Amino acid sequence: MDRYYKKRFVPLALPALILFVMVIVIPFIMGVIYSFTAWRGTYFAGGDHFWEAFVGFDNYVKAFKTKKFLDAFVYTIKVTLVAVVAINVVSLAMALLATSLNKGAAAYRTIYFLPNLLGGLALGYIWQFIFEIVFSKILFGEDGIISIPALCNMTQDNTKALFALVMLITWQMAGYMMIIYTTGLNNIPKDLSEAAAIDGAGTWQRFKSITVPMLMPSFTIVFFLTLSKCFMLLDQNVALTDGNFSTRMLAMQILYTTRDGSPPDYGLAQAQAVIFFVLIAAVTLVQVSITSKKEVEL
Known part of the structure; x- marks a missing residue:
């Protein structure tokens, strides 16, 4: 059975890997990119493409000032x-x-x-x-x-x-x-x-x-x-x-950020989402590191 799974690991795991990349990885990368732009949901303020609406860290600064x-x-x-x-x-x-x-x-x-x-x-x-x-x-x-x-x-x-x-x-x-x-x-x-x-x-x-x-x-x-x-x-x-x-x-704040202004500022909401992700990742990694060091082997 182990030889079967080792031999067919790639074809068995490939569909799940493709789905993960398409549903999680690509949207996440796009979200990070859009957090540096003046994205309004259906268009970019300042141009037709995201690189023309680049605002740098303005959305992140604005988030911490909100x-x-x-x-x-x-x-x-x-x-x-x-x-x-x-x-x-x-x-x-x-x-x-x-x-x-x-x-x-x-x-x-x-x-x-x-x-x-x-x-x-x-x-x-x-x-x-x-x-x-x-x-x-x-x-x-x-x-x-x-x-x-x-x-x-x-x-x-x-x-x-x-x-x-x-x-x-x-x-x-x-x-x-x-x-x-x-x-x-x-x-x-x-x-x-x-x-x-x-x-x-x-x-x-x-x-x-x-x-x-x-x-x-x-x-x-x-x-x-x-x-x-x-x-x-x-x-x-x-x-x-x-x-x-x-x-x-x-x-909820990230969800409602697009409703708090007109036109909706999706770039700001996306910047808040990135901050949110970094916060959760940092807290959970620190917690796992601390508690795992105190584990006792049976």
């Missing part, structure tokens, strides 16, 4: 930091519970994985209904079961919307990350924990000294996925707040 872009940049970092912590804590707790169950573990994992199958827009509208109707009018409003003003109108305030978005993201992603952590926990030899328990190590000591170091490969994967996905959030942000109350994240 208040909406800077606000979206800061808001994205805030959401990502809170969400990454929340997702990892919740998913790890769920994984520890799943591995401790003797019966019904499969059903438990399936139920908590289901939210990950829903689309971002659907989730956004579902949680918008929960925050605006269930929370604000039924449970925590003035006429609700218990009055908690902090949990009312959560999509209509910059700070509240941050935590509302984190709750949505955690509910969606935690089940998927739980599966990764569960796999890592199942790969940890049980005799290590049993030997530590015999030596008098408590539950917290075994978790800190055995489980966490042995689980570092799973931490690397989960942190990478959560960081990248949180930075790239779009559908959930659109459905939950539509960027109102200064709640735009970077992906």
